[in-house]
Amino acid sequence: MRLKSALFVSAAIAFTLPTAAMADEGMWTFDAFPAARMKQAYGWAPDQAWLDKTRAAAVRLTGGCSASFVSDAGLILTNHHCVATCVEENSTGDNNILVKGFTARATSEEKKCAGQQAEVVTAIRDVTPTVKAAIGSATGADAVRARNAAVAKLESDNCTDKATTRCQVVSLFGGGQYKLYTYRKYSDVRLVWAPEAQAAQFGGDPDNFNFPRYSLDASFLRAYENGKPVATPQHLSWNPRAPEDGEATFVVGNPGTTQRLFTMDQFAFQREVALPITLTTLSELRGRLITAMAESPEKEREGKETLFGIENSLKVYIGQVKALNDPAFTGKLAAAEADLKQRSANKAGIGDPWSDIAKSVQANRNIYVERNFATPRNDLFGYALALVRAAEERGKPNAERLPGFGDAALPLLEKSITDARPITPWLEELRMEWSLSKAREYLGADHPQTKLLLGKESPEGLAARLVSGTKLADPAVRQALWNGGAAAIAASTDPMIVYARSLDANARALQKRYDAEVDAPLTAARARLADARFAAYGDSNYPDATFTLRISYGKVQGWNERGTPVPTRTFLGGTFDRATGAEPFDLPPAFAANQAKINKNAVYDFVTTNDIIGGNSGSPVIDKAGTVIGAAFDGNIHSLGGTYGYDGTLNRTVVVSTQAVQEALEKIYPAPNLVAELRGKRR
Amino acid sequence: MRLKSALFVSAAIAFTLPTAAMADEGMWTFDAFPAARMKQAYGWAPDQAWLDKTRAAAVRLTGGCSASFVSDAGLILTNHHCVATCVEENSTGDNNILVKGFTARATSEEKKCAGQQAEVVTAIRDVTPTVKAAIGSATGADAVRARNAAVAKLESDNCTDKATTRCQVVSLFGGGQYKLYTYRKYSDVRLVWAPEAQAAQFGGDPDNFNFPRYSLDASFLRAYENGKPVATPQHLSWNPRAPEDGEATFVVGNPGTTQRLFTMDQFAFQREVALPITLTTLSELRGRLITAMAESPEKEREGKETLFGIENSLKVYIGQVKALNDPAFTGKLAAAEADLKQRSANKAGIGDPWSDIAKSVQANRNIYVERNFATPRNDLFGYALALVRAAEERGKPNAERLPGFGDAALPLLEKSITDARPITPWLEELRMEWSLSKAREYLGADHPQTKLLLGKESPEGLAARLVSGTKLADPAVRQALWNGGAAAIAASTDPMIVYARSLDANARALQKRYDAEVDAPLTAARARLADARFAAYGDSNYPDATFTLRISYGKVQGWNERGTPVPTRTFLGGTFDRATGAEPFDLPPAFAANQAKINKNAVYDFVTTNDIIGGNSGSPVIDKAGTVIGAAFDGNIHSLGGTYGYDGTLNRTVVVSTQAVQEALEKIYPAPNLVAELRGKRR
Structure with a gap:
């Protein structure tokens, strides 16, 4: 599932050779949509009005997903796995709406989603000169400090209405560009409709x-303000x-992280250092959780979404390892x-950024293991560390x-x-034990x-x-510590706070x-690499994904799997053939109950080249x-290599159809x- | 721990350049001990009498370990983790001798070890001409069939007394040589003495x-015959x-598998295909087991040795991945x-074995996933499949x-x-569920x-x-199916037998x-590669490890860990300093009880360059x-790359001292x- 993976926070320039067939590659920013290129391939491309209208309806969910407004009353379409x-969290042992599904019969029944915020881009401004001027000729930790200070100031100065706006400076092309994104934000988001999890997660x-x-x-979710x-x-x-x-199809959303503009040394680091450790440790966590969940139906329910997240990430990492271990794939890189x-070669101002990288x-390589294992990975510790640092x-x-913390x-x-x-608590303990x-x-x-x-x-x-021992599970305790600031933290005897203090x-x-040994020299070198790319390839470049708004164009099309064509779509009726009765292929109860009524020929899911x-x-x-x-909800198995490069013959987006x-x-x-x-006929 | 890992069954020639410093590299067969080379380095080398005497006392344990006779009454020294x-299996809830340790006060108290057999080499004969003649010009599956038939005949013809001898044809240098090993075997092996597991597995x-x-x-074990x-x-x-x-120190034993004579393509296969899958799946099994064992003290006891085996293998694989992902290491390869x-180049009869490999x-690469996941991995299924096939x-x-099956x-x-x-049963179910x-x-x-x-x-x-549903946990049921042969298997309704029949x-x-697409062409090419190696480097070659008897020479010596010298030895007293009270660093109770008596200055463990x-x-x-x-029981962390190559500056053997x-x-x-x-004074 195309949930943003939190593990790799990386930076950003274009992958395939411009001379090679570009197919439908590209996660384009709205201010650089390649209309001419699309028109050449498709005989049509959207105009500025089309782009503006679409952008205004695109929603970013801070939980790590994308979405869109689909009514005039804040109704938001997204994936089930995003909610x-x-x-x-709104389920109980007596009323497990994750299993049963949920329909709010009226807005009064809509349920708050903790931590969720909906954001719509209202402006994008190039602030590259400001940030670069602030960095000046500083190097090492000083350069990072100067950059962070400039970013904090830009974000603070440009969003004075903190209740409804959010400002975020984003580094594109790994430091080649800095853009200030302004968002209209909605911090009260509620659940409107969700099918049975078994229908959403069938298979x-x-x-x-x-x-x-x-x-x-x-x-469906809904954005609220003032209730x-x-x-x-x-x-x-x-x-x-x-x-x-x-x-032709367009996907408008917030791709999280790609690393297509990495150098071969950076790919090697992923393949040789980061990914083996991640695969191994996360697989063990998966195993620990699977067994723990089998202990009781309650644990099964409580662990389900955590397990889903782990398995989803693991599948991505396994796909990444496979791509970076495929000589044909890395040969192209x-x-x-x-x-x-x-x-x-011999271009002024470029030098040899590859060696610097x-x-x-x-x-x-020398610091990775220590950084990766500096603090445990469970929510209660996360709260504690955030409170201590804030x-x-x-x-x-x-x-x-x-x-x-700006x-x-x-x-x-x-x-x-x-x-x-x-x-x-058991899940907290399990994750903490594991990470330690x-x-x-x-x-x-x-x-x-x-x-x-x-x-x-x-x-x-x-x-x-x-x-x-900790009381941090209580939101009132967390709020009090937040409000109490440094004095409250220093005085706290909560063992998780004490522990976080000791590790910070x-x-x-x-x-x-x-910052000094890796980030600063990397950013400086990647900025020069971005210059080299623009000099060599012009605006056929697009920045690596940074969980900011992008648009991709493509079309409804299957692919050829080792000689066998894969169809473009499935139909609702196919569910009944695929069901085996054994989890996770058991038929969703509401499908079984309504089998006679359901239009078996309605298109269920389909694939596109986006x-x-x-x-x-x-x-x-x-x-x-x-x-x-x-609504896009997944990629095919080949798309897992998409972190590092796009292959138009194989990579596909998987979509659940509005039909x-x-x-x-x-x-x-x-x-x-x-x-x-x-239908636009809200009662 | 240096337990033979079962995962990679591989084949075999010498790693470093002969011109480079060889240090103490080499797992030498007894018929090719490099006495001249050792004499040059150490000013002394063992003579034939020394070698013969040592060989006659060396024991192979079919459980995957090495050992030696240390008294005239069949007393065997080995590691605790080997027994x-x-x-x-001899522990119960009431009398957990794994935890408490075990001392037989008389031979009558010594306890049988199921499945364990002790074997002593009595003869080694070169049968290369016979096997190569049998293969002749056959290729593909025919070549494999011809080789297997020749091997079965040699083994059968040369060990007519099946009660006390065992014959095994071993392929060395990946098919360059075939040797017939004859063993005196002792199939009744009993436990004599074992310390507390916490002392053996401290840390x-x-x-x-x-x-x-x-x-x-x-x-200590003891070999029995006729009771x-x-x-x-x-x-x-x-x-x-x-x-x-x-x-100077010699290690005499049965190294299981090295892959030092692999070509770069074979290393790539391990790094790119086999190891990522193994790491990921085995880590998940580890996690499943850790959580299951935490459910009760009984499960903790029942799962302990399985978990130990998994963690030991995982550490080896993690070390292998690290070695093959280290550009400095692979650069040497x-x-x-x-x-x-x-x-x-241009030598007659060599051709280009690298391309064939x-x-x-x-x-x-095309068949690995299917083969790796062809059958589940639990003991009861293993019994079923072996019975069906036999x-x-x-x-x-x-x-x-x-x-x-010869x-x-x-x-x-x-x-x-x-x-x-x-x-x-729970462990069987857990492993079966996981592998499926x-x-x-x-x-x-x-x-x-x-x-x-x-x-x-x-x-x-x-x-x-x-x-x-299966009754195969009962050894009498297994014996009856073995005795009943094909008719009994065909008539069986035992669900595990039925399942094994369906998968076979x-x-x-x-x-x-x-056999046809991988093994046959590989063996043919590797035989030519062996010829190339002998032509190039003469008898500075030693074959890859094949769980047959080898001798290694070296010396007592520490190493330098990133600038810090690591001492050659520890002392018994150090245990008390290292103990934290928290598992797995809790002091063994008998150490605590006898602290005053113990000679703190006795050498505990030490390292050698073997x-x-x-x-x-x-x-x-x-x-x-x-x-x-x-008794050698481990290698240091650097030795994990020893599968692919030996680095005398870093690789060390870890030994528990007789003192x-x-x-x-x-x-x-x-x-x-x-x-x-x-002391030689048996009562």
Whole structure:
């Protein structure tokens, strides 16, 4: 599923050779849509009015997904897997709406989604000169500090109305460009409609990132302000029709992270260092969780979405490892790098950024394990560390704070810390135990950081003591600590806060070392690399994904799987053939109950050539007329290499069709109000 | 721990350039000990009498370890981790001797170890001409069939006394040589002495493959025949002294598998295909097991040795991945290959074996996932498949059977199937569920093999049904099916037998395809590669490890870890400093109880430069005088790359000293009879 993966936070320039067939590659920013190129391939391209209208309806969900407004009353279309945590958190043992599905019969029944915020881009401004001037000739940690200060100031100065706007400076092309994005934000988001999880997740992990697919991965949310649905006149029109083979499609959303502009040394780092550690440790967590969930139906329910997230990430990483271990795939990457090197030779101001990047990668090899295992990975510890850091950072001038703690970032940070969310102690303990034991395994028992993390305790004993002793599961306690600031944190005897305090200095020192030895030289070198790319290839470049708004064009088209053509679409009726009765292929009860009524020939899921990546989940799939014909929810198995490069012959976006969603709204999980609202006839 | 890992069954020639410093590299066969080379480096080398005497005392344990006779009454020294399964299987909830340790006060108290067999080499004969003549000009599956038939005939014709001898033809240098090993075998092996597991495994997984180390990884077994201890006049002398820095040491044992003679394409296959899948799936199994064991003290006890085995293997694989992803390490491999290619250019009869190997590797890439996930991996299924296959194979002439089912192999096979061993149903179900779900994940839900494996069932449902329904946990049932042969198997309605029958045809077809497309061309090409190596480097070659008897020479020496010297030895007293009270660093109770008595200055563990690998666990470490001064039980973390190449500056063998074992026998886990026997004064 195309949920934004949180593991790799990376930076950004264009992958394939411009001379090679570009197919439908590209996650384009709205201010650089390649209209001429599309027109050449498709005989048509959207005009500025089309682009502006679409952009105004595109929604970013801070949980890591994309979405769109589809009515004038703040109704949001996204994927079921983007709201599953909200559905789970609103479930109880007696009323498990994750299993049963949910339909609000009226707005009064709509349920708040903790931590969720909807954001719409209202302006994009190039601030490259300001940021670059601030950095000046500084190097190392000084350069990072100067950049962070400039960014914090830009974000703070340009969003004075913190209640309704958010400003974010984004680095594109790995530091080649800086853009200030302004968002209209809606921090009250509620659940309107969700089908049974079994319908959305039919086929489970085995079918994830595969096609043919039979998944109703769609849901509706609504944006609220002051307790009322917001007015959203600039919304997309709902068009519950079947897609046509070969028709042009646009995906508008927020791809999370790609690394297509990495150098070969950076790819090697992923393949040789980061990915093996990630695969190994995350697989163990998966195993721990699978067994724990089998202990009781309650644990099964409580662990489900966490497991889903882990399995989804793991499948992505496995696909990435496969791509980077495929000589044919990496051969293309190497050829692209060689081409750029050749075109850049002896150009003024470019120098040899590849060697500089290689050096920073080597520095990263030396620090990676320590950084990766600096702090445990569970929510309660996450709250504790965020509270400890926020208390300290808020006492500093805006320009001197750590990234993520500037004035502009504080409202969402506070919301994410203080929103009420159920905490599951056994899950907390399991994750904490796991991350501490992996830290000891990779660092070794004699490493000072292992001693800092564990003292004389075992991972199991320490996790049990902290999770059972902390009061941070209570949002009121977190709010009080937030409000109390540095004094409250210093006075706290909460064991998780005490523990976070004890780890923070080391984690900060590692970050400082990373800034000086890796980030600063890398950013400087990548900025020169961006210059080289623009000089060589002009505006056929697009920046790597950064969880900011992009548009991709493509068409409805299957692919050829080792000689066998894969069809473009599935039909609702296929679900009944694929069901085996055994989990995760058991027929959703509402499908079984309504089998006679369901139109078996309605298009269920379909594939397009659009170029997307994790974070695009929930993106509207739009036709030439600008109407919504589906919601992107996945890529095919080949698309997992999309982190590093796009292959138009194989990579596909997987979409749930509006025709299937309409059928569900009418016959399977009836929501007549919603049907009316989508028709523009809201009661 | 240097337990033989079962995953990679591979084939075999010398790694570093002969011009480079060889240090103490090499796992030498006894008929090709490089005495001249050792003499040059050490000023001394063993003579033939020394070698013969040592060889006669060296023991192979079929469980995957090495050992030696250390008294004239069949007393065997090996590692605790080599007997831990036996100790666990002889434990009960009331009398957990794995936790408490075990000392037989008299031979009558010694406990049988199921499945364990001790073997001593009595002859080695070169049968290369016979096997090569049998293969002749055959290719593909015909070549494999001809080779297997020749091997089966040699093994059967040369060991007519099946009760006391075993014959095994071993392919060395990947098919360059075939040698017939004859063993005197002892199929009744009993447990004599084992310390507390906490003393043997102090530091657990975090300390495994690390040094400094504080581990009493030693135990004693005894070989029996006709219910009585066997006479072993040709044993090593027990010498409970401290090692001296720099003194020469020999390790005599059975290294399991190295892949140092692989080509770059074969290394790429391991790095790109096999290892990522193994790491990922095995890590998940580890996680599943860790959580399951936390459910109850009983499960903790029942799962312990399985978890140990998984974690030990995982650490090896993680080390292998690290080595193959280290450009400095693989650079040496590439340089060695380039050197051999250059020396072999235009030599008659060599051709281009590298290209042929590349082709067979490519074929393996196409078949690997299917073969790897052809059958589930749990003991009860293993019994079922072995019974099903044995029934069919035993009906065929000896020369036409699958490898492992020839007349010469049947006695050990029958013993391994019918020996009484406790079966733990939850563990069986957990492993079966896991392997079936991984099969579906890697093959995809739509793959015919997935359908064959699961039908319409889920991995969980199928595993539960088969494990709860089968009677194969009862050794009498297995014996009856073995005795009943093909008729009994065909008539069986035992669900595990029925299931094994349903999978066998597909698994055999995959093996046949592998034989034809991978094994046959690979063996032919590697035989030519062996010729090339001998032509280029003469007898500085040694074959890759094949779990046959080898001797390695080296010396007592530490190493330099990133600028910090690591000492050669630890002392018993260090245990008390390292103990934290938290598992796995909790002090063994008998150490605590006897703290005052223990000689804190006795050497505990030490390191040597000997070149060993998994399978060497339990190998005697022998001084120039031919006396035992320790038992090898591990390598340091750098030695994990030893699968692919030896680096004398970093790779170390980790040994538990006889001085520490003597101290334990006298003061910590008193065994006066054993002390007397080791002194040659058996009562």
